[in-house]
Amino acid sequence: MPYEQQQLIVNGIDTAVLTAGEGPPLVFFHGAGMITGFDALLPLADRFRLILPHHPGFGDSGDDPSIDRIEDYVLHYLDLFDQLELDEFSLAGHSLGGYLAAEFAIYQTARVRRLVLAAPVGLRVPEHPTVDFFSVADEQVPETLAADLSIFEGHVSMPPTPEFLAERYREATSFARIFWRRSYDVKLPKWLHRLTMPTKVIWGSADRLIPPAQAEIWAELLPNAEATTIPGAGHLLFDESRDAVDAVARFVAEEVTV
Amino acid sequence: MSVIDQLKLYFFHHHHYIDEPPDEASISSTWVVPPGRLFDPEKGHQLYRRHLRQIKLAEELGFDGVCINEHHNTVYSMTPAVSVMAGAIVASTSRVKVMVAGVPVNLTYPNRLAEEYGMLDVMSGGRMEYAIPLGTGMEYWSNEGSINPTTARGRFRESLDVLLKAWTEEGPTRYEGDFYTYRYLNPWPKPYQKPHPKIFIVGSGSKETVDLAVDYGLGYSIVFVPIPSQLRAFDRMRELAAERGRTVDPDDIIICVIAYVADTDEEAVREARPHIEKFFSWFHRVPPKYLLPPGYVSTEEFLRRASDAALSDGTRATWEDMVAIGRIACGSPDTVADTLAHWAEEAGCGRINVVLEHGDMPEWKTVKNMTLFANEVIPRLRAKGTQATVVDEEALVPAGVS
Numbered sequence: 298m299p300y301e302q303q304q305l306i307v308n309g310i311d312t313a314v315l316t317a318g319e320g321p322p323l324v325f326f327h328g329a330g331m332i333t334g335f336d337a338l339l340p341l342a343d344r345f346r347l348i349l350p351h352h353p354g355f356g357d358s359g360d361d362p363s364i365d366r367i368e369d370y371v372l373h374y375l376d377l378f379d380q381l382e383l384d385e386f387s388l389a390g391h392s393l394g395g396y397l398a399a400e401f402a403i404y405q406t407a408r409v410r411r412l413v414l415a416a417p418v419g420l421r422v423p424e425h426p427t428v429d430f431f432s433v434a435d436e437q438v439p440e441t442l443a444a445d446l447s448i449f450e451g452h453v454s455m456p457p458t459p460e461f462l463a464e465r466y467r468e469a470t471s472f473a474r475i476f477w478r479r480s481y482d483v484k485l486p487k488w489l490h491r492l493t494m495p496t497k498v499i500w501g502s503a504d505r506l507i508p509p510a511q512a513e514i515w516a517e518l519l520p521n522a523e524a525t526t527i528p529g530a531g532h533l534l535f536d537e538s539r540d541a542v543d544a545v546a547r548f549v550a551e552e553v554t555v
Numbered sequence: 556m557s558v559i560d561q562l563k564l565y566f567f568h569h570h571h572y573i574d575e576p577p578d579e580a581s582i583s584s585t586w587v588v589p590p591g592r593l594f595d596p597e598k599g600h601q602l603y604r605r606h607l608r609q610i611k612l613a614e615e616l617g618f619d620g621v622c623i624n625e626h627h628n629t630v631y632s633m634t635p636a637v638s639v640m641a642g643a644i645v646a647s648t649s650r651v652k653v654m655v656a657g658v659p660v661n662l663t664y665p666n667r668l669a670e671e672y673g674m675l676d677v678m679s680g681g682r683m684e685y686a687i688p689l690g691t692g693m694e695y696w697s698n699e700g701s702i703n704p705t706t707a708r709g710r711f712r713e714s715l716d717v718l719l720k721a722w723t724e725e726g727p728t729r730y731e732g733d734f735y736t737y738r739y740l741n742p743w744p745k746p747y748q749k750p751h752p753k754i755f756i757v758g759s760g761s762k763e764t765v766d767l768a769v770d771y772g773l774g775y776s777i778v779f780v781p782i783p784s785q786l787r788a789f790d791r792m793r794e795l796a797a798e799r800g801r802t803v804d805p806d807d808i809i810i811c812v813i814a815y816v817a818d819t820d821e822e823a824v825r826e827a828r829p830h831i832e833k834f835f836s837w838f839h840r841v842p843p844k845y846l847l848p849p850g851y852v853s854t855e856e857f858l859r860r861a862s863d864a865a866l867s868d869g870t871r872a873t874w875e876d877m878v879a880i881g882r883i884a885c886g887s888p889d890t891v892a893d894t895l896a897h898w899a900e901e902a903g904c905g906r907i908n909v910v911l912e913h914g915d916m917p918e919w920k921t922v923k924n925m926t927l928f929a930n931e932v933i934p935r936l937r938a939k940g941t942q943a944t945v946v947d948e949e950a951l952v953p954a955g956v957s
Contacts, residue, residue, distance in 0.1 A: 360854075362705070435844060463858035466849065470705055473849035478700035 318342025354471030705850025
């Protein structure tokens, strides 16, 4: 079952929204790299109404240079969810999207039933620092993002086309609007106590971008969280491991079965 | 009247750190990330003395001005704090104009820049000129993270606005912008020249920088990009100005040339070529990643550059390519004078920044080149003017000083 895609104008921003499946709503906030697409997440649509918007400045959504703080993303999604008439839902996010999901839930605690943070960026952990993605040499990007390089097959030609490089430059630009200075928010630990909903922190054990050791730090700071590690998976854990996708499905579904 | 009649010639100095290591092939970039071990402070001390000697020589030889610039984290430049070098130059010279080209104003606080530049102008008795760059992409990798390349152009425009407001309005004033806020904008000292020293925008010919220069009525100083791009930028500048009922004074346009003079064309190329090639292969060694940090250009502009092999691979150009597309004038005094006169007339520029020290060139060649340029090329250029009735001695008196 493929995604259906619609374009919505959200406060002036042409916003792509992918949806698939029926059931309780599950919103997914994607990360900053969209090379491999989102087909790996489609099994979630077997049990949920999966809603996957493209962030402003990414994929099929339009650019808006004024979206330059994480709070602007939160407000953008409040506008979008009003249009979609989404009140309560479960929320998952990966990498940039994981940080955004946590931030959204800090402000909108009552709307988020269950929260999944997959290899989220956003914490400063001096003992296990997040690799500065901007500093990674071009030729080392694939092995930094994934342990299983076969996931890029069919998505990247060698050498990469100018169009492929330009799309990556656009993603880097949109990411840099918020994260050029640094990949962490020093105040994030202060407010994570607000995330009282059941929360799963999930990480690939071979993540070379954001060390999996950060999972324990998140789990300690979150009031109601459990951490799961996916053996052998890198940063793009959902592309690399069906188990990671299934673990999200099981966790989000618990509210339905309990 | 020809642009040659009022042509001003500035000695442009890069202030390279000249000490190529034996393992240079293993060093991927001389910008942003050159190994710190490459810097030898004793060598650096000798080079600062040598560079200042050449600046003083330029004044004695009769150049109209000298021009220095700023870059960070790079063997390309020993003047990351260009105002400090300008202070030394001001104290070491008495006549020559000093163009600082310059601090990327959005990398500092614009009020602080107004103070530094105001100080220099008062200290020099009004000999300063300023050319203001956006800063190369590399500067954004080398500076504090809050200087975000995605806002570079917005900050550039606004910081320039602050600088001009500080110099043209009676202080104290307020400023409430997107990026900068001042309760009491009132930098002291005020510039010696009124309303302020001559200002140029430094650019590579992009629409944004040309527009900015015309919007503010400033000059335009173009960097080393292919000649057709330069000519397009000047045409655009004149068209934009004409739309607003103004004309562009040739004195508002600067081209930058690489020149080497010897007795014959063959001797000039033989003496200069290895050093000019080193200028590109070593001092310009920078991966595309550092040239274009995220958001420094639009995605469309990135695609244009990524699709153009000549743009994406410029540092590997051959000597013939460089001579064909760039302003490289190597030859006898007649050859160099003819070439520069042609370029000046074609561009409609009243100023030329002449680079006479190239790459790892030894000091004797630089001094010989400077001397031949001043003694043999400048008089030939002056003689090409339509009003060239002056004798040689007067030809050496810089424009604007009489």
